[in-house]
Amino acid sequence: MDMEAALRDPAAVFASPEAVAEHAELSREQKIEVLRLWGYGASEAEVATEEGMPGGGDGSELLRRIILALDGLIGEVDVGDSAPTKQHAVLLRQGRS
Template identity: 45%
Template sequence: MNYEKALQNPTSVFLKPEHVLTQKELSRDQKIKILRRWEYDARELEVAEEENMGGGPPDMLQHVRNALNQLNAGGDLEHVPPTKQGGE
């Protein structure tokens, strides 16, 4: 498993966000970073869909959030970003 590739484009390495959780060679922090990137990408697709530019594959945002919650890395509700993309 190529961590750098997964970090840049999670869908090129994993079919589902849940698959990130099963990777024993990744640390918890690495898994969170990959899932945060996936979350950002999913938000970008939602924005594109809202602007009638086509959102691509089916909505993955809830799957990503569920995976982050399993790592106890859910969203920071106190510091909600000003954009739909969530900021990076």
């Protein structure tokens, strides 16, 4: 598995956020890093669609699946508090070890 490629474009390496969470060769920290980057990209795509740029697709469903996968790895994904940007960064509490 090419970690550098996964960090550049998670969707090109993994079929789904769930596939990242279940990947046997990645450490928990690597899974979290890939999912956070994928989530940021999905948020960016949602903002682009909202602003009328073509090619956004259904980013909200993808983002929901990324958040669920992160919650399975970390627990306590806090979607109530969000960053003061359109991307609404997902804040993560390190609840699990």
